[in-house]
Amino acid sequence: MATVEAPLVDPPRVAGARLRRGRAVRRLLRSPLAVTGLVVLCVAVLAALLAPLLAPYGPSDAHFDARFDPPGSPGYVLGTDSLGRDIFSRILFGLRASLLVGVLSVLLALVVGVPLGLIAGYFSKLDGVISRLTDLVLAFPFLILAVGLAAIRGASLSNAALAIGIAQVPGIIRVTRSETLRLKSLDYVAAAVAEGASDLWVLARHIFPNATSVLIVQATVAIPAAILGEAVLSFLGLGIQPPSPSLGTMLSEAQQAISRAPWTAVIPGLAIMVVTLAFNLFGDGLRDALDPRASRR
């Protein structure tokens, strides 16, 4: 089970989890859905990381003698697309791009959103400004933002991640802010202030470490949303550009041949579904395992 535990224990700053680690991991492993999600995720991450080793062909290698080979054809496990490119290889590399965008955009959202959320929650004077700006970003349609960014900076993986990350900042701010508000009223924060701790010290040493478990859960929910967002943007041609594969571009390219070769659309679609489902299952399980209220039941 050592490999299964790895992602939970890995981030060293998971201090909130460290304390309850034993209990939380046990509770997580008791949930069959969460374990399923975790296993699928591990497989997906490994597949994406090892794509160059695992893929039988390059992701853009065209085999014009083998166009639209159905899944199970000799040499092409999942078939080929309109240019005779191996779908299995493209899925592996596409997964890479999708996970990369998912993780990058959520990291960006965390880097921007967590400090703002901490400030909004801790300094009530700045709360109004930050919260209203949050509402403003939230009110701005995601696709318009992405189209605008693509128009200004060009369509690329990094700009897709930027657009998705910006769209996710408000959610992170809100979660961080509400957790900060809760933690700020606790006795040990009051005790730290009475010991002469500065605001920055209280935020860094008392509030942030105790908010990490909530943030980890929020991140596991945000990553699949980001992966879906990447698929949407790439489908619309605003994300990763062909011929580089991503799950979204594969779907987009498949639409011309969907009646002749349905697998070209179904397989990347399934891949997106499985990965997001796995993230969601794992995130749900993690939330239940880390939720102190659930633990008392």
Added chain:
Amino acid sequence: MSTPSTNAPTGRRRPNAGDGPELVPTHSDEPLLQVRDLTVGFRTEDGRVSAVDQVSFDARAGELLAVVGESGCGKSVAATALSGLLPHNATVTGSVRLDGVELVGASPDQLRAVRGKEIAYIFQEPMTSLNPVFTVGRQVAEVLRVHEGMNRRDAMSRAVELLELVGIPTPRERIKHYPHQLSGGLRQRVMIAMAVACNPRVLVADEPTTALDVTVQAGILDVLRDMRDRLGAAVVLITHDLGVVADVADRVMVMYAGRVVERGEVHELFERPRHHYTVGLLGAVPSARTADGQQRLREIPGLVPTLAEQPDACTFADRCPAASDKCRSSQPRLDVAPASRHEVACWHPAGTDRAEVPA
């Protein structure tokens, strides 16, 4: 009441006549902590609510001052006001002088330098006053690193010494433990270790034993006494437990509805209580001697009034057996009794000639 003036209710009053107990010569020349006319109010939606009304007291180095009173009498508010720890909607007037340095109205940076280093607090709830995600050793060390600028290793070895000082067995093991692995008594000892880490000159203990098992209480009180003697700190012990007071205090200050009603040496006050509220409090304490003849504990009739409802009356008048018209029309002041260090704010103190009491 919408004006920002915070002094409106108190400004009308005469200045406090018996301003402190300076009549008595003391061995230590200057009291370490001098509190004068400390008044704390809170702005609420219903207007200004007063919590502490013109409280004055001194705390001397090496002395344990007990502040006694029932819940809501303002004792905790007065104590937290000392280093400006009150929420933003509080207004504080009066004077708090630590070694001659005024703390009321001091800048946040000045106050932060005082907190923990000069005035340290021990809170009531040891179960929730420690950060659950760090080891206790790290939390004790943190105080040293903030105030003394110690490096991690020095702070840790000092933390071990501190835990030993407050009577935690096997401190070398304990510093590696998380708060949830310790009992309430041990956690309270850790809190005390954190409080005394920087050798504070004033140690405020706000009901440190209330949340603890009776058997653990004695140990905690011993530690407090020890800190007073060893550090020479002025200890301000806030409690509603008169048994605790009798056990450890040097002097006692009784508060009622935001005001100080009686103050004196512990033995003097317990043997000859002069304020009727103190008499009532002492009468409500169960004791082994109560068993003969007197079966029921005496209680004080009525409830604590809303604070500062009667600016020009004795707040205890409605519950007092000796109340007269004078008590309802004019506020009694703390008055030093001749040839004693026993002060009382009462027009008709107990133990005086009852004939004096007007009908």
